[in-house]
Amino acid sequence: MIFNEIEEKLKKSKIHMTLIDPASQSPAKTAEIALAADQSGTDFLMVGGSTDIDKKILDESIESIRKVTDRKIIIFPGSASMVSEKADALYFMSLLNSGSLEFVVGHQFKAAPYIKSIGLETISMGYVIVEPGMTAGRAGRADLVRRNDLKSAASYAMMAELFGMKLVYLEAGSGAPEHVPSDMITFVKRKIGIPLIVGGGIRSVESAREVAQAGADIVVTGTVAEKSERVREVLEPIIAAVRQAK
Ligand code: 1GP
Numbered sequence: 001m002i003f004n005e006i007e008e009k010l011k012k013s014k015i016h017m018t019l020i021d022p023a024s025q026s027p028a029k030t031a032e033i034a035l036a037a038d039q040s041g042t043d044f045l046m047v048g049g050s051t052d053i054d055k056k057i058l059d060e061s062i063e064s065i066r067k068v069t070d071r072k073i074i075i076f077p078g079s080a081s082m083v084s085e086k087a088d089a090l091y092f093m094s095l096l097n098s099g100s101l102e103f104v105v106g107h108q109f110k111a112a113p114y115i116k117s118i119g120l121e122t123i124s125m126g127y128v129i130v131e132p133g134m135t136a137g138r139a140g141r142a143d144l145v146r147r148n149d150l151k152s153a154a155s156y157a158m159m160a161e162l163f164g165m166k167l168v169y170l171e172a173g174s175g176a177p178e179h180v181p182s183d184m185i186t187f188v189k190r191k192i193g194i195p196l197i198v199g200g201g202i203r204s205v206e207s208a209r210e211v212a213q214a215g216a217d218i219v220v221t222g223t224v225a226e227k228s229e230r231v232r233e234v235l236e237p238i239i240a241a242v243r244q245a246k
Contacts (some may be wrong), residue, residue: 002072002089003123003166004219006054008014009043010195016242018042018235019076019222021049021174022061031064036231038069043238045069046220047077047087049174050136055081062086074123076138081111085118092122093169096156098131100141110215125167126160128153129179134173135199150187157188157196166219168192170201175223181206182214189215189223212245233243 008017018037020030044172047062062073064192075082075090083090092115095103098124117124129142130153137144143210157168170180170188179201191194198211199220219242221235228234 002074002121005072006150006195010217013243014041014216014245015218016239017044017046017218017219017220018225019046019049019174020226021051021222022047022057023049023051023053024226027060027064028058030061031068033231034065034071034226035068037225037235038071040232041233042071042235045071045073046059046076047073048078048082050078050139052079053082055084058082058084059086067140077107078106081220083111083115083120085120087120089121089123090115091125093125093127093142095127095129095140096140096160097143097145098140099143105141121238123167124165125169126156126163126165127169127171127172128156129173130184132173132176133171134176134196140159147181147184153184154188154191157192160191161194167197169197169199174200176201179211185211185214185216202238205237209241209245212242
């Protein structure tokens, strides 16, 4: 099971995950990025994002990744249609600070029967979007957590844990000019007993290190690999910084 693998890895070091959005490029280019991320030593591949894509493109993207790497693939869905039996697992996530029930429980309601029918592993996750939130914040109609509102961020995270969710994800939004503030990461991490994922706006070794040292157990980067010509050169030191962080 993927969640057990995550737990086992976390006993040894912090984890890096690479997010690839199949809406941003062709399945062939998606596979190219996945291969470079694999060679850079990323721990898991996350496929998805807030742009809704149909199952066919998702299936094709996962299939093309499978041809080039054995790295485990977790779907990061933006809608109920982003479910594929070809993945290894799926984040069964709720956007806890959405103003629309659709993103809290609506897509989940629609997708649950199909997910159960294909027997795909699900990893329950509380998803919380912090300013600036970017496309994820707008698409998910998030009531964004203010960057100085540490208590609300922690309250959402504690709520996720109390609901029995396995992970909490603090998201600044893909391509955000700044990542989730370090003091918020540290504050939230101290309040929960489940792993904390942080992503959005992490593009440099320094920011990856800062986020991991602040308390993120899992650091996600996406744009930095999608936008780079030399993915390995950029990703390898970022991944090393995450692994070395205490
Ligand atoms: C978005 O947190 C992820 O969901 C990744 O963000 O693209 O800014 O790395 P970036």
